[in-house]
Amino acid sequence: MRSPARAAQAESSSSTEATRPAPERVSPSERRISYPLVLVLLGAALVVAVVVGLAVGSVSLPPSDVTAILVHRVFPGWIDPGWPATYDTIVLDVRLPRVLLAGMVGAGLSAVGTALQALVRNPLADPFLLGISSGASLGAVTLLVTGATVLGTLATPMVAAFAGSTVTLAAVYALASSGGRMTTTRLVLAGVALSYVLSALTDLLLSTASDPHLLSSIRFWRLGSVAGAEWQTLPIPAIVVLAGLAVLLWQSGSLNLLLAGEESAGTLGLDVHRFRTGMFVLVSLMTGVMVAVSGAIGFVGLMVPHAVRMLVGADHRRVLPTAALLGATFLILADLAARTVAAPQEIQLGVLTALCGGPFFVWLLRRQARREKADR
Amino acid sequence: MSHHEVRPAELDIRDVSCTAGGREVLSRVSLTAEPGEVLGVVGPNGAGKSTLLRTAYRQLRPAEGRVLLDGADVFRMPRRSLARRLAALPQETPAEFELTAHDVAAMGRAPHRRRIGGDRLGDERIVTVSLEMVEMAELAHRQFAQLSGGEKQRVLIARALVQEPGMLVLDEPTNHLDMRHQFDVLALVRRLNVTTLAALHDLNLAARFCDRICVLAAGEAVAIGTPVEVLTESLLSEVYGVHTEVGTHPRTGAPTVLFGD
Structure with missing residues (x-):
């Protein structure tokens, strides 16, 4: 019998593509638009979102001026500044940090959601469902309320949130795998249960806090918001999210293998246990830092990977960059809505994403149920 | 693309014992699959068939004994090297993501791929040819989750x-496959020049397609030999507790197993 290698050799001259009959039913994957086109379109959408995000607000600026300010900032010699000096302040100092943070958190949450879904082999996974975000919140709130500092005031909430998310993920993992092999169901159940306990602990802690100003700012942050963005708070999340994205992209081939199943991934050459442990630490770090700066913005990590898989398929080498682009665009626009829909009042970003995400989750469940029914 | 003919491997399972939850599920099983042969493992539910196979594809480290592939301990070689020499089909199916049949098949290139960088020249052709060999090339772009059991x-x-x-x-x-696909899958395996260790439930299929059969019962290898040597009424009644009539296939000469009265 011919081995695949030898058969490939024998057939390398004939064009099998042209002679193969067309399949009788066209699957969604064949209707997909090409991957480079998806990237170009989403890249353009991101640029538009950034410009609109910078232009719209309590004072609306012409998009042309916003674009000119950005170009002038990067290439000072190109354009003569013909706009009022206050525009510079509004765009560069007030709105840009906020738009950048929204974009970074959107990209980061989408990438983390994608990775977690592969790691636990469940399309319903998300940092919030597994309790990681609640752990990060509790960590950050503990230090904020007690007023302790670690590694300086800026890094304190991030270190605390990272500690919280890591301990939570380790606990969820240990709970799910105690007394035998870990199953996805037990993982999600452990995550949900622990997330309730941790949220309750956070509430308990907040009820002991006396400073009303601190309390209201914590409440606002907990529900998810990028309103607190400033230039000086940006570098750490920027580094962690970008480096995290790079590592995830580098490991995207191994993430693909996990989809085959735990044992199958092992037989394809992956040390599943070591890989998963490393990925869990990375995901905790990214989640912790993002929760510290923007609170609990839910459902982005759930919705974006799904939309992206429908666009480009399941290969993580494509899913991760696409999810980062779409997530960044989505959260910049969501934040724009959060600060303009009920202006001058601001809605929390987390409330908005939950309003979109809840129905999406229900739709996902129904779709899965339909598929299971069709299988039978 | 590799231009060499793949050489069939030799698998040597030596005195392997495994425990699970304090209970011994395999005790001192020894078994050698010679290069190119198809070796079947049969036995009642819970006899230890999957456990034995899991030690062979390095999912389960035996409490005692060794598993050697071409003379090298499978637990001591790099995983990727093992994956280039040994392929396994555990009893699990890929996750419910938007994977196409082609995506699933292409995963097999992973151990050959460089850690960084894209596909190597010829990877794609090997995937296409392999899908053609199992007659799935036309459905390559279907969603894996929507294929039938046999197609999967x-x-x-x-x-x-x-x-x-x-x-x-x-x-x-051949689990969950209808008669035709059971036959096709094993006939394909039979045609390949690849050493095969397969756990099988159906004794008639095992008799038809295996060079030799190992009968496991309660974690012990109670018989190893050609189908004719192993599939006897007395052994089957001892191992399965069922009265059978063993005959001979009129054309292939393989033993046939029928339920007795």
Whole structure:
């Protein structure tokens, strides 16, 4: 019998593509638009979102001026500044940090959601469902309320949130795998249960806090918001999210293998246990830092990977960059809505994403149920 | 693309014992699959078939004993090297993501791929040819989750072929398949020049397609030999507790197992 290698050799001259009959039913994957086109379109959408995000607000600026300010900032010699000096302040100092943070958190949450879904082999996974975000919140709130500092005031909430998310993920993992092999169901159940306990602990802690100003700012942050963005708070999340994205992209081939199943991934050459442990630490770090700066913005990590898989398929080498682009665009626009829909009042970003995400989750469940029914 | 003919491997399982939850599920099993042969493992439920196979594809480290592939301990070689030599089909199916049949089959290139960088020249052709061998090339772009049981199994076998292995370990590859697909899958395995260790439920299929059969009962290898040597009424009644009539297939000469009265 011919081995695949030898058969490939024998057939390398004939064009099998042209002679193969067309399949009788066209699957969604064949209707997909090409991957480079998806990237170009989403890249353009991101640029538009950034410009609109910078232009719209309590004072609306012409998009042309916003674009000119950005170009002038990067290439000072190109354009003569013909706009009022206050525009510079509004765009560069007030709105840009906020738009950048929204974009970074959107990209980061989408990438983390994608990775977690592969790691636990469940399309319903998300940092919030597994309790990681609640752990990060509790960590950050503990230090904020007690007023302790670690590694300086800026890094304190991030270190605390990272500690919280890591301990939570380790606990969820240990709970799910105690007394035998870990199953996805037990993982999600452990995550949900622990997330309730941790949220309750956070509430308990907040009820002991006396400073009303601190309390209201914590409440606002907990529900998810990028309103607190400033230039000086940006570098750490920027580094962690970008480096995290790079590592995830580098490991995207191994993430693909996990989809085959735990044992199958092992037989394809992956040390599943070591890989998963490393990925869990990375995901905790990214989640912790993002929760510290923007609170609990839910459902982005759930919705974006799904939309992206429908666009480009399941290969993580494509899913991760696409999810980062779409997530960044989505959260910049969501934040724009959060600060303009009920202006001058601001809605929390987390409330908005939950309003979109809840129905999406229900739709996902129904779709899965339909598929299971069709299988039978 | 590799231009060499893949050499069938030799698998040597030596005195392997395994425990689970304090209970011994395999006790001192020894078994050698010679290069190119198809070796079947049969036995009642819970006899230890999957456990034995899992030690062979390095999912379960035996409490005692060794598993050697071409003379090298499978637990001591790098995982990727093992994956280039041995392909396995555990009893699990890929997750419910938007994977196409082609995506699933292409996973078999992973151990051959460089850690950084894209596909190597020829990877794509090996995937296509493997899908053609299992007659799934036309459905390559279908969603894996929407394929029938038989189609899924064929795609998973294509994934194993894409690894270009010298050794195949198959855990009940005919499970959930109808008669025709059971036959096709094993006939394909039979045609390959790849050493195969396969756990099988159906004794008639085992008799038809295996060079030799190992009968496991309560974690022990109670008989190893050609189908004619092993599949006897007395052994089957002892191992399965069922009265059978063993005959001879009129054309192939393989033993046939019928239920007795």
